Amino acid sequence: MNADVLHIAVGCLIDGYGRVLIARRPANKPGGGKWEFPGGKRERGESIEQTLARELDEELGVSLRATRPLLRFHHAYRDRTVLLDIHCVTAWTGEPHGREGQPVVWCEPDRLTDYDLLSANKPIVDALRLPDAYAITPEPGPDRAAFLARLPALIERGVRLLRLRAPGLADPVYEALAREVAAITGPAGVDLIVDREAALCRRVGAAGLHWPAGRLAAVASRPVPPDQWLIVSCHDRAELRQAQRCGADAAVLSPVRATPSHPDAGPLGWPGFAQAREDVALPVYALGGVGPGDLENAWRHGAQGVAGIRAFWPAPV
Numbered sequence: 001m002n003a004d005v006l007h008i009a010v011g012c013l014i015d016g017y018g019r020v021l022i023a024r025r026p027a028n029k030p031g032g033g034k035w036e037f038p039g040g041k042r043e044r045g046e047s048i049e050q051t052l053a054r055e056l057d058e059e060l061g062v063s064l065r066a067t068r069p070l071l072r073f074h075h076a077y078r079d080r081t082v083l084l085d086i087h088c089v090t091a092w093t094g095e096p097h098g099r100e101g102q103p104v105v106w107c108e109p110d111r112l113t114d115y116d117l118l119s120a121n122k123p124i125v126d127a128l129r130l131p132d133a134y135a136i137t138p139e140p141g142p143d144r145a146a147f148l149a150r151l152p153a154l155i156e157r158g159v160r161l162l163r164l165r166a167p168g169l170a171d172p173v174y175e176a177l178a179r180e181v182a183a184i185t186g187p188a189g190v191d192l193i194v195d196r197e198a199a200l201c202r203r204v205g206a207a208g209l210h211w212p213a214g215r216l217a218a219v220a221s222r223p224v225p226p227d228q229w230l231i232v233s234c235h236d237r238a239e240l241r242q243a244q245r246c247g248a249d250a251a252v253l254s255p256v257r258a259t260p261s262h263p264d265a266g267p268l269g270w271p272g273f274a275q276a277r278e279d280v281a282l283p284v285y286a287l288g289g290v291g292p293g294d295l296e297n298a299w300r301h302g303a304q305g306v307a308g309i310r311a312f313w314p315a316p317v
Ligand SMILES: Nc1nc2c([nH]c(=O)n2[C@@H]2O[C@H](COP(=O)(O)OP(=O)(O)OP(=O)(O)O)[C@@H](O)[C@H]2O)c(=O)[nH]1
Pocket: 006, 008, 009, 010, 029, 030, 031, 035, 036, 037, 038, 039, 040, 041, 055, 075, 080, 082, 084, 118, 119, 120, 121
């Protein structure tokens, strides 16, 4: 690693209510007065896990018990470049407090944007707000009532992010169905992600838009406002990087394994997945022959979580 790059261990403590701990940086440090996730610089001879443990002890007075990687990316500030190595911390001992006199706050992920965070932290906030599963619908088929009747079971299973994928439907038919799906998912707190036009996303009251990488590359600017998700389908590192440049919030990278729906696409495998998503400042879901049972493995390979159709979609009721 370049010696001029500061390697930083960052810890996102998550409590039993799903809240995250943030701290206010002292005025005399770079980015003073802004909010951050606790952490600090790796010292010579330390592993990044050791740095994380030391920094969270020094800054918060806690001992780590369970962590997992969340994101890892470079960010260039005007005066310094950092490699942020971000981990979720889900178990610890000790009561976290600002040991260096810094104010600390427990914050719901959706409220993090109310705080003036360090400017590198946008992807971290997105990763904390997004769930670890992204469910995608199969083609709805001719019986729309039967299709809609399967949604409650999906919600029951804890799905919080759902893409309505129906390439076989004409635009007006798709839009009408999207409204019906939104009427079920909205009250249940599920974020519905739609395909097609950004204006359709607004009209049906969806939470965001899903586009293939090529479509995003062809427009001049991000097609949705900051309060709607923009999730992009990618198949390699170049597409992920481009999605990041074009202002995407998250990506789906596929196929991890060969699937019946895409038998000809060469699978990435987990090492290929990890390599392609390395140093991309976006939460990236793994797609293609994976499901909830792959979650731990997906995290270890740099994924936000798993995405899929078959693995999530309940059997007909
Ligand atoms: N801890 C932390 N650092 C971050 C975050 N985001 C981000 O860009 N950084 C950058 O990473 C670097 C972290 O350095 P730090 O000041 O926390 O380092 P430290 O705890 O070792 O402080 P020290 O220099 O007083 O010993 C800073 O340049 C900071 O701007 C974040 O969320 N948490």
